[in-house]
Amino acid sequence: MDSHLRGLARALRLTLLIALAVLFLIPFYLMVRDGLASESDITAPGWTFFPHTLHFSHVRELFDDPSVPMAHALWNSTRIAVLTTAGTLLLASMCGYGLARIPYPHANAVFYGILGTLMIPSAVTFVPSFVLVSSLGWVSSLRGLVVPTLFSAFAAFLFRQYFLGFPGELEDAARVDGLGYWRTYWRIVVPNSQPVFAAVGAIVFIGSWNSFLWPLVIGQDQSAWTVQVALASFATAQTVNLHELFTAAAVSVLPLVVVFVVLQRHIVAGVERSGIDD
Amino acid sequence: MLARLLGPQRRYLWFWVFTGPFVVGLVVFGYVPLVWSVVLSFFDAHDTVTPRHFVGLANYASMLGDAAFRSSLATFAVFTLFIVPTTFAVSLGLALLVHRLRRWRAFFRSVFFLPTACSYVVASLIWKMAVFNGVRFGLANTVLRWFGADPVAWLSTTHPPWYWLVIVTVRLWLQAGFYMILFLAGLQRVPRSLYEAAAVDGARPGWQTFRYITFPQLRATSVAVVLLLVINAFQAFDEFYNLLSTSAGYPPYARPPLVYLYYVALGQGQDLGLGSAGAVILALVIAVVTVAQARWFGLGRKEA
Incomplete structure (x- = not known):
């Protein structure tokens, strides 16, 4: 009797999970459906679950449309995300290593100085940051979009925590071989820390690709638009071409889904490590 | 003298070789703008970042005297009241469901986590x-029609404020999977022996076990999740902007x-003095809210 009830409970939980999974996937389905469907299928009075014909030509039309600089925006986003990720990994990992492994009397003061900026919500600082960047003359430039975002206290913090737990024997062996800090770091530490680089790199890349407020503020000329800013211009346009909008959305999400699926194990590990500060 | 600065085996030098580039960048792009902004907030700075006209606290007075600014704080409060409990409950619920799975666990975890890859802009669109x-052809209105109800203009209806449903569900969809991961990590750390002991004591699996074992054990995770949710709610911009602004501008309601x-700061006026004063006020508000929450949860005290 009891095992029957338990079986029933399990079946109910599984049904609930499947229903929730479907619910969570519906937005993706809508995006792809509306991207490939003809305008008349989208706006038809009756709901069409599967469009009558799939128009893969919409992707080509999107890139041919001169009114929305989608190709250029994708190029901008790619450059920005790659540069931001590479720069952040380099700067934050070195900083984290120095804090964790090189004895220095005031290391704690430096560490708290870095942590302090985590207390200030970054979005509140967009006005002051804009003030600085505009006085440097970096508005609507790649520099303005990348450089101010390179100094992620969060990434430095993650690297420091990771390197605190890095096995000291490996470094000792390098020391015996006569390697200094610099060569120990590049030859021993970095090659043996790939998972943490993958985790932080993926998180930074996704964050950079998806960020909106800063590119909106800085990318004022169309030539400096990122994908997100270009997409947002659809939302406020006078007339909206629905299938073009959703094709653009799908194209912008695709690279991330790939990054996400490939690196998911590392991302999950990184998120788990970041959320709990004890 | 130089030898002392460099430290034993030049360790101090190497410390700064490793941390220096990051620290200098953080000072230039983190601390300098903050200080500059505090200075600007005391000046009349229309369209300029090097103002000469000192106005004292006038920017603060006009910011606090502006009904629109005060109503934006109210909007934040309402938004937080909606989003924090719902995201907390949904992500905890998902974690509990996924945690009990043996097969298909990785699959369901991926499905719920996948929206994290989506940007707020895409989700809002x-x-x-x-x-x-x-x-009529919107999904929600299609479902309403199946039940014989009239279509609703979700984003422009203010009585009742249906737009909140749109704003809250989009963030819920985007964030629930992320917090689910945090809860899953927390669930993994609950010692199995506690459940065994509870079973010996006659606790029934299900609600009793959750109430007296699981939930108390998730305390640290729960506190972290609530703090993160509130800070993130405070920073909400993307979905509001993309859901509500039109070619005609932003509507007068739902302005966080x-x-x-x-x-104010980057629109027509480019009033950077006023904008800076607003940023300073908001930074203070978030600091007060965070400290109040930390007190409320008893953070910083040694756990028994």
């Missing part, structure tokens, strides 16, 4: 144009603080 489109600040 899907919500605005496909799910909650005010015309950052949207308000965006239009």
Whole structure:
């Protein structure tokens, strides 16, 4: 009797999970459906679950449309995300290593100085940051979009925590071989820390690709638009071409889904490590 | 003298070789703008970042005297009251469901986590144009029609304020999977022996076990999740901007603080003095809210 009830409970939980999974996937389905469907299928009075014909030509039309600089925006986003990720990994990992492994009397003061900026919500600082960047003359430039975002206290913090737990024997062996800090770091530490680089790199890349407020503020000329800013211009346009909008959305999400699926194990590990500060 | 600065085996030098580039960048792009902004907040700075006209606290007075600014704080409060409990409950619920799975666990975890890859802009567009489109062919209105109800103009209806449903569900969809991961990590750390002991003591699996074992054991995770949710709610900009602004501009309702600040500091006026004063006030508000929460949860005290 009891095992029957338990079986029933399990079946109910599984049904609930499947229903929730479907619910969570519906937005993706809508995006792809509306991207490939003809305008008349989208706006038809009756709901069409599967469009009558799939128009893969919409992707080509999107890139041919001169009114929305989608190709250029994708190029901008790619450059920005790659540069931001590479720069952040380099700067934050070195900083984290120095804090964790090189004895220095005031290391704690430096560490708290870095942590302090985590207390200030970054979005509140967009006005002051804009003030600085505009006085440097970096508005609507790649520099303005990348450089101010390179100094992620969060990434430095993650690297420091990771390197605190890095096995000291490996470094000792390098020391015996006569390697200094610099060569120990590049030859021993970095090659043996790939998972943490993958985790932080993926998180930074996704964050950079998806960020909106800063590119909106800085990318004022169309030539400096990122994908997100270009997409947002659809939302406020006078007339909206629905299938073009959703094709653009799908194209912008695709690279991330790939990054996400490939690196998911590392991302999950990184998120788990970041959320709990004890 | 030089030898002392460099430290034993030049360790101090190497410390700064490793941390220096990051620290200098953080000072230039983190601390300098903050200080500059505090200075600007005491000046009349229309369209300029090097103002000469000192106005004292006038920017602060006009910011606090502006009904629109105060209502943006109210919008933040309402938004937080909606989003924090719902995201907390949904992500905890998902974690509990996924945690009990043996097979298919990785699959369901991926499905719920996948929206994290989506940007707020993309999700807002899907919500605005496909799910909650005010015309008949929107998904929500299609479902309503199946039940014989009239279509609703979700984003422009203020009585009742249906737009909150759109705003809250989009963020819920985007964030729930992320917090689910945090809860799953927390669930993994609950010692199995506690459940065994509870079973010996006659605790029934299900609600009793959750109430007296699981939930108390998730305390640290729960506190972290609530703090993160509130800070993130405070920073909300993307979905409000993309859901509500139109070619005609932003509607007079549902303006959270950052949207308000965006239009003051970077809109037509480019009043950077006023915008800076607003940023300073908001930074203080968030500091007070965070400290109050930390007190409320008893953070910083040694756990028994």
